[in-house]
Amino acid sequence: MTHLLELRAVRKTYGQGAARRVVLDDLDLTVDEHRCVVLVGSSGSGKSTLLRVVNLLEEIDDGEIFLDGQDVADPRLDANRVRARMGLVFQSFNLFPHMRVLDNVTLAQRLVHRRPRAEAEERAEAMLRRVGLGHKVSAYPDQLSGGEQQRAAIARALVSSPELLLLDEVTSALDPELVGEVLDLLADLRTEGMTMIVATHEMGFAREVADEVCFLHAGAVHERGTPEQVLGDPQRERTREFLRRLR
Amino acid sequence: MRARTPDEAPDWTPSPQALARAAYRRAQRRRSLLVALASTLVVTVTVVLVVTGAPGWERARQAFFDPQRAWEVLPAVAEGLWLNLRVWVVASVVGLVVGLLLAVVRTSKVPVLFPGRVAATVYVDVFRGVPLLLVLLLVGFGLPALRLEWLPTSGAFLGALAIVLTYTAYLAEVFRAGIESVHPSQVAAARSLGLTRGQTTRRVVLPQAVRNVTAPLANNLVSLQKDSGLISILGAVDAIRAAQIATTGDYNFTPYVVAGVLFLLVSIPLTRAVDAYSARQGWRGSLATVSGGGDIR
Numbered sequence A: 001m002t003h004l005l006e007l008r009a010v011r012k013t014y015g016q017g018a019a020r021r022v023v024l025d026d027l028d029l030t031v032d033e034h035r036c037v038v039l040v041g042s043s044g045s046g047k048s049t050l051l052r053v054v055n056l057l058e059e060i061d062d063g064e065i066f067l068d069g070q071d072v073a074d075p076r077l078d079a080n081r082v083r084a085r086m087g088l089v090f091q092s093f094n095l096f097p098h099m100r101v102l103d104n105v106t107l108a109q110r111l112v113h114r115r116p117r118a119e120a121e122e123r124a125e126a127m128l129r130r131v132g133l134g135h136k137v138s139a140y141p142d143q144l145s146g147g148e149q150q151r152a153a154i155a156r157a158l159v160s161s162p163e164l165l166l167l168d169e170v171t172s173a174l175d176p177e178l179v180g181e182v183l184d185l186l187a188d189l190r191t192e193g194m195t196m197i198v199a200t201h202e203m204g205f206a207r208e209v210a211d212e213v214c215f216l217h218a219g220a221v222h223e224r225g226t227p228e229q230v231l232g233d234p235q236r237e238r239t240r241e242f243l244r245r246l247r
Numbered sequence B: 001m002r003a004r005t006p007d008e009a010p011d012w013t014p015s016p017q018a019l020a021r022a023a024y025r026r027a028q029r030r031r032s033l034l035v036a037l038a039s040t041l042v043v044t045v046t047v048v049l050v051v052t053g054a055p056g057w058e059r060a061r062q063a064f065f066d067p068q069r070a071w072e073v074l075p076a077v078a079e080g081l082w083l084n085l086r087v088w089v090v091a092s093v094v095g096l097v098v099g100l101l102l103a104v105v106r107t108s109k110v111p112v113l114f115p116g117r118v119a120a121t122v123y124v125d126v127f128r129g130v131p132l133l134l135v136l137l138l139v140g141f142g143l144p145a146l147r148l149e150w151l152p153t154s155g156a157f158l159g160a161l162a163i164v165l166t167y168t169a170y171l172a173e174v175f176r177a178g179i180e181s182v183h184p185s186q187v188a189a190a191r192s193l194g195l196t197r198g199q200t201t202r203r204v205v206l207p208q209a210v211r212n213v214t215a216p217l218a219n220n221l222v223s224l225q226k227d228s229g230l231i232s233i234l235g236a237v238d239a240i241r242a243a244q245i246a247t248t249g250d251y252n253f254t255p256y257v258v259a260g261v262l263f264l265l266v267s268i269p270l271t272r273a274v275d276a277y278s279a280r281q282g283w284r285g286s287l288a289t290v291s292g293g294g295d296i297r
Helices: A047-054 A079-083 A101-111 A117-130 A146-158 A176-191 A203-209 A227-232 A237-246 B016-053 B057-064 B067-107 B111-129 B132-145 B155-181 B184-192 B197-212 B214-234 B239-247 B254-281
Strands: A005-014 A021-031 A036-040 A062-067 A086-089 A164-168 A196-199 A212-217 A220-225
Touching: A005 A047, A021 A047, A021 A220, A036 A047, A036 A203, A036 A227, A047 A086, A047 A164, A047 A196, A079 B184, A086 A146, A086 B184, A101 A117, A101 A146, A101 B197, A117 A146, A146 A176, A176 A196, A176 A203, A203 A227, A212 A227, A212 A237, A220 A227, A220 A237, B016 B057, B057 B254, B067 B111, B067 B155, B067 B197, B067 B214, B067 B239, B067 B254, B111 B155, B132 B155, B132 B214, B155 B197, B155 B214, B184 B197, B197 B214, B214 B239, B214 B254, B239 B254
Parallel strands: A036 A196, A036 A212, A086 A164, A164 A196
Antiparallel strands: A005 A021, A005 A062, A212 A220
């Protein structure tokens, strides 16, 4: 069986010459359909870069990225069509401030998936109701709370029926009392079988939803396993140290 | 920021401290008003005394502020202003459209546009750096020397062309600043949804870029309106030229003042309209809604 996503020996560096930094170093990772893989690790360990690389927002220096058995790192491939098969949710929401929430959610449907306006709006409204924002369709992003903005951003990513949802520390910019509403939504998605890669600092959430936890260190997967294994009984010193510092 | 008044909360009885503070603030406002009035009065009286006390005031008054002469020349100068307004509208439209195009080309990364990128950069560098007056002279006297038959040689056309050339460069730079003010994360968000570069520019970057630079754009259009008076040096009979013609013979310069007043009658409402528009637009993300954006004691 092929994996939905497979990364083989992915290398990504930033900068030139002496300032060159290796962010992903021979990183391997597989994600199967309907699985939720949680990435943990200290800041700078490569979690965000990994997600951006999978979404083809960054070009890799070396390695292969297979989506459904197809190497999407191949520059001959139309990256826009690959990206249209996934959703990415950002730490800072990145909603389009000049559009109503509804238009944020219909934009890609109309331009990328070529759905007629009526159908796109119907789907968008259904999706916004689904994330609890049915009453905010006509609001602008700056009229929403942080939690609402992030739920709108998740709706924007979900409405295109992505095969894979990438979540980049989606609760890190939220007030503590708003974190719950977003995590609850993600837990629901998990139950529905959405394939997800989640970079997070919320260990409780990782324990609850992860099928698999990957501890990233120095640009590679340092330790991986079930949440019980990695978070409960880490085998490697770096992982232990990271978890100790969180307490 | 709106001041709170006690009437808004009927179930709230202000404490003695609150009443004392409110009384103090009222007294302060009264005092500020008095100071402003007194200062205005002193300044006005001083200026009037200095000007009317000048030895040449009587002659200057007759030469520059002759009401009867003003009334006589008004139709001619106003007709000239009509030309300025037409030049302004045409130059604004062309400048905005071409300027936006140049800015998009300059900031694009599409390989096919590389020559366009170089051309746009050179164009903007040249026309932003050369004084408008010089461009007017070169276009006004240089182009007709080529004897191109299809090229109109009227002062109004060549003057407008020179103004368009210069202002297009200014406006292109304003648009470019606007494009660069849009945060890269907005582009990342659009691209992650599968939008192409072109779709991202048109639907996500440009709408935000234009909103971010509405005020500087409007400023440039107002100065374009007033610089349209420079076409008079090419012989186009605009408001300034009409005024100049009216002054020949009697050394009465009132027509210039008339032209100046007419320009103000256009530009002041224009700037106010733009201010009002930007305020009403309440462009999301504007500073008015930032906490601490109010008056600070």
